[in-house]
Amino acid sequence: xxxxxxxxxxxxxxxxxxxxxxxxxxxxxxxxxxxxxxxxxxxxxxxxxxxxxxxxxxxxxxxxxxxxxxxxxxxxxxxxxxxxxxxxxxxxxxxxxxxxxxxxxxxxxxxxxxxxxxxxxxxxxxxxxxxxxxxxxxxxxxxxxxxxxxxxxxxxxxxxxxxxxxxxxxxxxxxxxxxxxxxxxxxxxxxxxxxxxxxxxxxxxxxxxxxxxxxxxxxxxxxxxxxxxxxxxxxxxxxxxxxxxxxxxxxxxxxxxxxxxxxxxxxxxxxxxxxxxxx
Numbered sequence: 001x002x003x004x005x006x007x008x009x010x011x012x013x014x015x016x017x018x019x020x021x022x023x024x025x026x027x028x029x030x031x032x033x034x035x036x037x038x039x040x041x042x043x044x045x046x047x048x049x050x051x052x053x054x055x056x057x058x059x060x061x062x063x064x065x066x067x068x069x070x071x072x073x074x075x076x077x078x079x080x081x082x083x084x085x086x087x088x089x090x091x092x093x094x095x096x097x098x099x100x101x102x103x104x105x106x107x108x109x110x111x112x113x114x115x116x117x118x119x120x121x122x123x124x125x126x127x128x129x130x131x132x133x134x135x136x137x138x139x140x141x142x143x144x145x146x147x148x149x150x151x152x153x154x155x156x157x158x159x160x161x162x163x164x165x166x167x168x169x170x171x172x173x174x175x176x177x178x179x180x181x182x183x184x185x186x187x188x189x190x191x192x193x194x195x196x197x198x199x200x201x202x203x204x205x206x207x208x209x210x211x212x213x214x215x216x217x218x219x220x221x222x223x224x225x226x227x228x229x230x231x232x233x234x235x236x237x238x239x240x241x242x243x244x245x246x247x248x249x250x251x252x253x254x255x256x257x258x259x260x261x262x263x264x265x266x267x268x269x270x271x272x273x274x275x276x277x278x279x
Contacts, residue, residue, distance in 0.1 A: 003117055006131035010112055012161045013138040017105050020050075020145040023154060024098065032094040036147040037240070037273060041086060043151055044097060046144045048089025049082065051101040053140060054108045057133055060121045061111040067122055074124070082267070108137070125175065125266030135164040139264055143238035158196035158231045163215060166193055166230050169237030169264040170217045176261045179269050185254040190222035193230035224252035226259065237264040242275040 024032075024047060032044040041049075059067040074081040089097055115121070115130035128136065142165055149156050170191050174184040195213040215230055226233070228248035235241040236248060236259065243259050250256040263270060 003131075006117060006129075006134065007113075009131050009134045009138065009164060010109065012164060013112075013134045013141070014105075014109060016138050016141045016145070016161055019156075020141060020148065021098075021102070023145065023148055023152065027094070029094050031152075032097075034151045036151040038147050040083070041147070042090065043148050044090035044092075044094065045086040046148050047097055047101050048092070049086040050141060050144055051089055051097070051104050052085040054101070054104040054137065056124075057137060058104065058108045058111055060123060061108075061115055061130065061133070064122060071122075071124065078268075123266060135168055136266075139165045139168050139238065142234070143240055143265075146235070146238070146240045160195060162196060162230050162234050165234040165238065165264065166191075166215055167217070169233060169262060172237070172264050173258060173262070175266075176258070176263050176269070179263070179267075180261060182261075185224065185258075187224060187254070188218045188222055189255050189258065190216070190218040190220065190225045191233070192216050192225070192227045193233050194228070195230050224250075224255040226250055226255050234264075237262045239263060239265075239270045239272045242273050245276045 024043065027043070033042045035042055036046055038046070056067065056070055059070060077084065089100075092100070112130050112134050115133075117130065120127035120129055121133060123133070123136075138161060142161070146156070170189075173189065177184040193215045195215055226248060228246070232241070232246035232248050236243060236246055248259060250259050261269070
């Protein structure tokens with residue numbers, strides 16, 4: 001059984017999925033083919049990718065051997081398996097894709113709720129406990145939901161659920177170096193992020209933050225520091241916006257370099273997004 005903090009992450013994951021579901025539920029078939037900021041991906045590809053990774057997470061939790069076979073298939077085409085999976089799902093009729101994504105979210109939710117709190121489950125990056133798996137699924141749902149929102153011209157209201165995305169971004173600092181074949185700095189960084197202001201949220205309060213609240217990570221006396229809005233940091237580490245378009249401040253050369261390579265997701269280093277004026 002999950003501990004209370006993990007139960008809260010799972011509740012936030014459900015809410016993040018519901019918010020994205022509301023964006024796509026009433027789209028016309030033609031709207032599903034709208035291009036998103038991810039090159040070559042339309043809205044259908046974004047939802048198909050989330051469904052694909054939800055299925056992978058479910059296998060990790062319930063069928064380690066089956067997940068291993070999925071990884072073996074991915075290794076046969078390491079540069080294209082993500083795109084291939086997204087486009088395969090996107091070829092479905094929108095109603096069928098939506099139904100499958102919803103069913104997959106429900107199955108994963110049940111598996112996460114039933115998972116042992118201490119077991120580490122395999123993944124494409126380091127193995128994760130169920131709570132971390134839920135946080136990672138929320139991070140990816142939020143990031144791909146941002147692409148969908150951008151394609152639709154919708155401005156989403158940031159919520160305190162971004163805390164999970166920010167935490168992963170901070171914890172993944174050394175991974176961002178390793179995936180590029182670089183040595184990570186030995187010293188920890190201090191990261192101070194201004195949380196989103198209060199907004200209407202679900203009854204458990206998971207959608208609200210206190211005005212002016214700061215989410216802080218790392219030693220208070222660290223020489224290398226990052227400060228700025230939590231939303232901007234989350235957009236950066238999920239590579240949904242170019243650093244030059246964000247209000248993040250780095251103090252120290254190591255912190256400054258990290259902002260150029262940060263990523264919260266497992267897998268190869270992404271190309272990131274071009275500056276807003278060059279698109």
